[in-house]
Amino acid sequence: MSSTETSRVSRRGFMKAAGIGAATTALGATTIATAQAQEWDETADVICVGSGGSAFAGAVGALQNGATVIMLEKAPFTGGTTAKSGGGFWIANNHHQAAAGIVDNRDDFLRYCAKVSFPELYRDNDSKTYGLPEASFALLETFYDQGARIIKTLDETGALPSTMAMSWDKKPAPDYHGQIAENKAARGRQTSTRQEDGTEGYGATMIDYFQTYVEDNGGLIYTDHRVTRIIKDETGRVVGLEAETPDGKRTFRANKGVIFGSGGFTQNPEMRTQFLRTPVMGGCAVPTNEGDLILMASEVGVKFGNLNEAWNQQEILEEVLEFSSVPSGVFFLGGDSMIAVNKFGHRMYDEKYVYPERTRSHQTYDQWTGEYPNLYQVMIFDEAARNFGGMLIPEPGSELPSHIITADTLEALEAAIQARFDSLADRIGTYKLDAAFLANLQETITRYNGFAETGKDTDFHRGEAPIDAFFHAVPVDRGLPNPYIAPIADTGPYYAILLAAGTLDTKGGPVYNENGNVVDIHGEPIPGFYVAGNAGASPSGKSYLGGGGTLGLGITFGYLAGEHAAKQA
Amino acid sequence: MKLVRSALAAGVALILGTSAAMAACDVAFTDDVQSVFTKKCVACHNDRSPGSGLSVQKDSSIANLVNVPSTELATMMRVVPGDSTASYLVHKLLDTHLDVGGSGKRMPLSGRLKDEEVAAIINWIDDCNAVAE
Numbered sequence: 001m002s003s004t005e006t007s008r009v010s011r012r013g014f015m016k017a018a019g020i021g022a023a024t025t026a027l028g029a030t031t032i033a034t035a036q037a038q039e040w041d042e043t044a045d046v047i048c049v050g051s052g053g054s055a056f057a058g059a060v061g062a063l064q065n066g067a068t069v070i071m072l073e074k075a076p077f078t079g080g081t082t083a084k085s086g087g088g089f090w091i092a093n094n095h096h097q098a099a100a101g102i103v104d105n106r107d108d109f110l111r112y113c114a115k116v117s118f119p120e121l122y123r124d125n126d127s128k129t130y131g132l133p134e135a136s137f138a139l140l141e142t143f144y145d146q147g148a149r150i151i152k153t154l155d156e157t158g159a160l161p162s163t164m165a166m167s168w169d170k171k172p173a174p175d176y177h178g179q180i181a182e183n184k185a186a187r188g189r190q191t192s193t194r195q196e197d198g199t200e201g202y203g204a205t206m207i208d209y210f211q212t213y214v215e216d217n218g219g220l221i222y223t224d225h226r227v228t229r230i231i232k233d234e235t236g237r238v239v240g241l242e243a244e245t246p247d248g249k250r251t252f253r254a255n256k257g258v259i260f261g262s263g264g265f266t267q268n269p270e271m272r273t274q275f276l277r278t279p280v281m282g283g284c285a286v287p288t289n290e291g292d293l294i295l296m297a298s299e300v301g302v303k304f305g306n307l308n309e310a311w312n313q314q315e316i317l318e319e320v321l322e323f324s325s326v327p328s329g330v331f332f333l334g335g336d337s338m339i340a341v342n343k344f345g346h347r348m349y350d351e352k353y354v355y356p357e358r359t360r361s362h363q364t365y366d367q368w369t370g371e372y373p374n375l376y377q378v379m380i381f382d383e384a385a386r387n388f389g390g391m392l393i394p395e396p397g398s399e400l401p402s403h404i405i406t407a408d409t410l411e412a413l414e415a416a417i418q419a420r421f422d423s424l425a426d427r428i429g430t431y432k433l434d435a436a437f438l439a440n441l442q443e444t445i446t447r448y449n450g451f452a453e454t455g456k457d458t459d460f461h462r463g464e465a466p467i468d469a470f471f472h473a474v475p476v477d478r479g480l481p482n483p484y485i486a487p488i489a490d491t492g493p494y495y496a497i498l499l500a501a502g503t504l505d506t507k508g509g510p511v512y513n514e515n516g517n518v519v520d521i522h523g524e525p526i527p528g529f530y531v532a533g534n535a536g537a538s539p540s541g542k543s544y545l546g547g548g549g550t551l552g553l554g555i556t557f558g559y560l561a562g563e564h565a566a567k568q569a
Numbered sequence: 570m571k572l573v574r575s576a577l578a579a580g581v582a583l584i585l586g587t588s589a590a591m592a593a594c595d596v597a598f599t600d601d602v603q604s605v606f607t608k609k610c611v612a613c614h615n616d617r618s619p620g621s622g623l624s625v626q627k628d629s630s631i632a633n634l635v636n637v638p639s640t641e642l643a644t645m646m647r648v649v650p651g652d653s654t655a656s657y658l659v660h661k662l663l664d665t666h667l668d669v670g671g672s673g674k675r676m677p678l679s680g681r682l683k684d685e686e687v688a689a690i691i692n693w694i695d696d697c698n699a700v701a702e
Contacts, residue, residue, distance in 0.1 A: 076626060077611045084612035086679050202680030204609050287617035325618035328678045399641075399672040 027292055029230040029299035035239035038231075040253040044070040044220070046565045047241055047254040048261060049227050049293075052080025053089070053203070054533025054554030055261025056210035057150075058516075060159045061562025063217045067256060069562075071214065072225040072243050074288040079207040080263055081285050081505055081534075084327070087203035088165050088173075088190050088548030089555050091147040095155070096164035097188040100172065106144055108184035112175070113140045115182045117541035124182075135513070135523065139539035139557075142514040147556040151191060154559070159213040163200060165190040165547060168473040175546040176354045178466035186466060190547040206551075225250075226288075230258070230296045230529070236520075238300070238528035257528045257565030259516070261558050264506030264534035265291025266310070267324055275307040275508065278363045279375060282324030283313055283502035285534075293535050297510050300529065303521050305537030307508030311550055312359030315502035316392070317376055318403045321427050329502055331355050332471040334390020336478070336486035338381035339448055340499065342374045343433050345440030347448065350460040351379075352468035352484050356544035362501035376431060377499040378417055380441075382489040388476050392497055400495075408492035410445075414438045417496050445488050455481025470547075504550060507538035516561030530565055532558035594635045594650050597696040601689045606630055609677050609686070621673075623647070634658060635697075642671040651698025653691040662687050 032038050045067035048055045059069045073080075093104040114130035114137070115122045123131030130137070154160035165173040173190035175183055193201035193209060214221065222245070229242040231251065240253040265271040266285035271294065294304070313329035320326050333340060333351045340351050340358075348361045364374045379392065386396045394400055405420055407413035414437055421431045434440070451457045462468070463484030474483040510518040510531045517525040518536070533554030540549060606614075606625040613620045616629055622640045624633050634648040639657040649655040660666040662682055664675040682690075 075615070077607050077615065079608075079612050081612070083608075084679055202677075204612070204677070204680050208608055286612055287615065323618045323620065327613035327618075327620035394672065395667055398667055399670065401641075401672055 027228050027295040029232060029296055030242065031232055031234060032239070034233050035253055038240070038251070038253070040240060041250040042070060043253040043255065044068045045254070045256040046070075046562060047072065047252050047258045048562075049241065049258065050074075050080055050260065050262035050533075050535070051078040051207070051211075051221065051223075052082035052261060052263060052533065052554070053206055053210070053551045054535070054558040055080070055259065056207065056214065057154075057555040057558030058259035058261055058530065058532055058562040059214050059219055060154065060210065061150075061559035062256075062259075062566045063214065063219055063562075064153070064157065064159075065563050065566035067562070067566035069214065069219040070252060071219060071221045072227055072241065072252065073221065073223045074226040074262070074292070075286060076224050078211055078221060078223060079204065081289065082203045082551065083207050084284060084286070085203035085504075085551070086547070087193050087201060087206045088551065089151065089162075089192075090175075090189050090546040090548035090552035091151050091191055091556070092144050092189050093148045094189065094191060095148065095152045096162065096191060097172075100164065100188060102172070102188045104189065105184060108182070109144050110137070110140055111182045112177075112180065112184070113143075113540070113543075113545060115180060116177050116543040116545065117539070119542070135511075136539065136541070138514055142560070143539060143553060143556055146560060147552060150556055150559045154555075155194075157213075158209075160206060160209050160555075161194040162191045163194040163198070164188055165192045165200060167470045169469070173547050174466035174470055176356070176467050176544055176549070179464065189552075192548075227262070227292065227296070230300055232300060232528075236526060238526060254528060256568040257530055257561070259530040259532060259558065259561045259565065260293050260510075260535045261531075261533045261554065262293055262535045263289035264310070264503075264509070265289065265294060266503050266505045269324075276310060276506070277308050278310065278312065278359070278501050279372060280310060280503055281315065281317075281500050282320040282326060283310075283315065283504060284326060284329050285503065285505035287325045289505055289534070291506075293531070294509060297518070300526065301520050302510040302526065302529075303519050303523065305508060305511040306541060307506075307537075309508055309538070309542055310503035310506045311534070311544055312356040313502050313504050314355060314359050314362075314377075314499045316403050317428075317498035317500040318424070320500055320502055321424065326502070329355065329504065330392060330499060332391050333358075333379055334388070334393035334472075335381040335385030336388040336476070336480075336484060337385045337488045338379065338393075339444065339488065340377050340379045341441060341444060342377055343431070343437065344373060345434070345437040345444055347444055347459065348374055348377070350457065350462040350465065350468065352462055352472055353465060354467050354471070354544065359501050375501075376421070376428070379497045379499055380413070380488070381495050383493055384486065384489060385495075388486070390472060394495075403497060405496040405498075406493055408494075410441060410492075410494060411438060413492075413494045413496055414441070417498070420498060448485070449487040452480060452482070452485045452487040455485065457482075457485055505534040507534055507540070507550075509534075509536045511537045512557065512561075514560070515564035516557040517564065528565075528568070530561035532561050591631060591635050594648070594693070594697040595631055597693050598631060599689070599693065602693045603627055603630060605682065605686045605689055609680065609682055613678070639671070641666070641673055642669070645669065645671070648694055651695060653694040656694050659687075659691060659694065662690065
């Protein structure tokens with residue numbers, strides 16, 4: 001939407017959009033003598049906060065173990081960020097792999113996870129934890145040991161029917177870092193929701209199944225319920241929650257536990273600045289992912305972890321400036337005769353590699369200029385790339401969206417790109433292409449076109465990683481040695497899109513143990529307090545292990561939390 | 570002066586016509602239709618983050634759709650009461666939006682609506698006029 005257009009929103013929606021109410025909300029924790037001494041508006045064994053995949057998995061885990069459940073969703077609708085996602089969930093050694101005859105060895109899995117999640121700690125000669133802290137390694141072990149059981153249970157009970165995610169070339173999906181020596185199984189861990197006709201579903205399909213299951217099994221789901229306070233008793237046990245609702249403040253007693261699956265803090269600009277290393281501008285997370293849990297949990301005395309990490313994802317700069325919560329991020333860069341360059345006109349990575357790793361490039365800092373030289377990037381492609389297609393590439397002959405810059409020559413393109421940056425100065429400050437941008441860009445294209453001739457990108461290995469092919473079908477055969485490296489034409493028109501750093505959501509928060517139980521600053525579990533998904537400190541550390549790495553962990557530890565809570569006295 | 574009066578009259582008629590159409594679409598709007606929006610669309614098109622200027626959140630959807638020009642193709646309304654084939658929304662769902670001069674990707678970006686879900690939306694749009702009559 002351009003800045004001159006308006007959306008016709010309801011009054012309540014407008015109030016929320018304007019942040020009215022949020023600023024006055026006192027998020028935190030309240031201590032009471034005992035749960036019995038308190039008057040409560042409603043009671044259930046387990047209260048789940050949020051309604052994305054992780055919260056629903058918690059609810060299902062609790063229901064399947066005999067507990068009663070209430071779910072509290074802050075937004076006026078259910079689904080969270082899961083509802084707008086592809087809905088994949090990455091689970092090792094799963095029953096679909098077994099059915100396909102794929103062996104997914106435990107030690108290989110742990111070695112891979114340790115290597116990419118904590119590369120700075122990884123020690124290949126440490127057979128016990130591969131150099132990781134024991135608590136971190138234990139979570140990865142639990143992920144392997146329990147994940148497969150849980151999705152098989154969800155599949156068999158109809159709570160979440162699943163199937164193996166397949167590539168466009170009919171192969172099981174590879175992991176995001178299948179080229180790394182530690183990755184041995186590499187394919188088949190990514191699963192999808194199975195639709196009624198047997199095809200792969202999406203995040204909205206997952207929510208549909210989960211919600212139906214929870215409601216059919218007696219769970220209550222309340223939208224427009226923003227949890228504002230965690231209620232604990234004098235022993236430190238979490239015994240309930242307070243929420244702002246359309247009917248005013250209401251309290252909910254949790255006989256056995258509360259599970260937060262309420263998402264991260266991508267939509268909280270202050271927390272983004274305070275916690276993240278990357279200059280992140282927004283992302284896919286729904287608008288309600290504002291880090292409420294972090295403020296509440298601070299008053300409970302939890303241990304926090306991984307707050308400086310996110311499920312990184314590039315965004316179209318103008319889109320994320322318009323709405324911090326974007327409909328979709330830049331999962332991959334389409335086109336074959338296409339490159340991405342920084343303000344100096346230099347390439348930075350394999351443009352076909354996965355979104356989280358491309359996004360890390362935005363973090364690069366130059367001590368000499370005191371700048372992030374890759375802060376904003378420029379995707380450049382030619383007319384022929386439009387026949388190849390792919391994400392961000394406009395169909396041949398179609399109207400160009402306003403974020404696509406076009407010019408007949410590279411000289412004119414440089415000027416148009418600078419003009420576009422200038423037009424955004426009120427929101428991003430002065431951002432100038434380097435004086436050598438054009439000359440460097442021409443050199444970059446010459447060098448890149450040489451790679452197109454040989455089929456070998458000796459700078460960044462474009463097209464060589466298994467995941468490169470997974471994300472990019474080859475609809476046009478130009479007879480090139482490497483279909484993902486096509487030469488950029490000598491003549492225009494040329495096109496450009498400005499890219500910024502964003503997230504799917506953040507992945508830091510309260511640290512939890514193998515049961516999804518939040519731990520205190522001493523590492524001791526806090527009775528009655530659970531977390532899963534992007535609301536907590538992700539066991540995956542710095543990495544994005546594979547497609548569905550977010551929901552795979554969220555569902556596993558959400559379900560474990562529900563299961564564990566349900567079994568409490 | 571006569572011209573001004575005519576223009577005013579035309580404007581009033583347009584407003585009344587629009588109001589009548591809105592009311593008719595409001596009556597024809599069923600829970601089935603909002604349910605589709607809520608399950609499949611609202612995560613990206615909500616009041617706080619109205620992607621492409623569109624919120625289909627409950628209580629916002631009709632006002633954002635009926636007789637509102639598309640941001641991708643200003644010559645087409647998102648929903649034309651009584652005429653689903655002239656409604657850009659339907660073309661975006663059916664992947665025929667490029668054929669009518671639109672742009673962008675088919676919606677939803679993640680996933681597809683079931684046939685019955687698309688049918689519910691088409692029936693709602695086509696029924697708007699029937700209700701008005």
